[in-house]
Amino acid sequence: MPRFVDLRRLAVSFVLLGSFLGALASEVSAAERVETTPGLAPDAVRRVFEGQRQALAGCLRLVAESKQAGSPARSVPWNASADADDRLLLRFTVDANGKVAKLNSYQSTMDVRGAFIEPSCARALAEQWTFPPPVGEQSVEVSVWARFRSTEAERKAALARIHESFATLCQAVASAIPGDARPTKEVWDAALARILSEHGPRLDTRVRRTLDAVMGVSVANASNILLESMDSLATDVACPKVRAWSRF
Structure with a gap:
C-alpha cells in the first residue's frame, strides 16, 4: 500500500498538472x-x-x-x-x-x-x-x-471554480453510492464513471484530472487522494462520505 506521504505527493501532482488547462485572462x-x-x-x-x-x-x-x-x-x-x-x-x-x-x-x-x-x-x-x-x-x-x-481576482476565481467542482463531486458521490459503508471497488469505479459522464464537462480541469487518475485505484487510496487534492488547494468542502471511507 502506498505511504501517506506518497499519496499526498500523487494528489498534489494531479492537481498541478491539470491546472494549466483553465481558461484565464492572464x-x-x-x-x-x-x-x-x-x-x-x-x-x-x-x-x-x-x-x-x-x-x-x-x-x-x-x-x-x-x-x-x-x-x-x-x-x-x-x-x-x-x-x-x-x-x-x-x-x-x-x-x-x-x-x-x-x-x-x-x-x-x-x-x-x-x-x-x-x-x-x-x-x-x-x-x-x-x-x-x-x-x-x-x-x-x-x-x-x-x-x-x-491578479488576485483571477486567483480567487480559479479557487472558487475548484471549490465548486469538488462540492459537485462530493454531492454526486453521495447520490451515486447509497449508505455509509465503504463501497466495493466495482461499485466505486462505476460511480466515478457515471459522475464523469454526467458532470465531467462542468468540473474544473484539475478535479476532472484527479477523478480520471483514481479510476481503478482502491477505494481507500482513492479517497485519500481526493481529500489530499482538496486540502492542497485550500478547499473546505466537507465531503463526509469520502472522509469516512478514507479512515477505514
Whole structure:
C-alpha cells in the first residue's frame, strides 16, 4: 500500500498538472531575452516559446503553505506582495534530438522560476516542448526570460471554480453510492464513471484530472487522494462520505 506521504505527493501532482488547462485572462509575455550555447539559435528557441507560452498562463500560483508551531502545514490562498516581481525564467538543456534533456529517469533539466507561476505545472508543460535538433548532435543550454503576472481576482476565481467542482463531486458521490459503508471497488469505479459522464464537462480541469487518475485505484487510496487534492488547494468542502471511507 502506498505511504501517506506518497499519496499526498500523487494528489498534489494531479492537481498541478491539470491546472494549466483553465481558461484565464492572464498572459505570458513574448520572450524578452533568449540565450543559448552553440548549436541552437536563440531565434529557434524564441519561435517555440512563442507558440507555447500562452499555455503557461494557466499555471497560476494559487496556494501557499502556512505553518504554525505544533500544527501540521496547511494550504492557504496565496497573495502576492505589492512589489512582487513578475519576471519569469526558464532554464533547461536541449538534447541531440531536440527534446528537453533529463537529469535522470524521474527529473528533467527544466527549471522554472517566477513569483506568480506554479513551477510544477509549468515544468510539466515545458518538458514536452520540441526544438530543432542542435547542430553537431550536441546538447545546448537554454535560458528564456519573459513576464507573467496574475491578479488576485483571477486567483480567487480559479479557487472558487475548484471549490465548486469538488462540492459537485462530493454531492454526486453521495447520490451515486447509497449508505455509509465503504463501497466495493466495482461499485466505486462505476460511480466515478457515471459522475464523469454526467458532470465531467462542468468540473474544473484539475478535479476532472484527479477523478480520471483514481479510476481503478482502491477505494481507500482513492479517497485519500481526493481529500489530499482538496486540502492542497485550500478547499473546505466537507465531503463526509469520502472522509469516512478514507479512515477505514
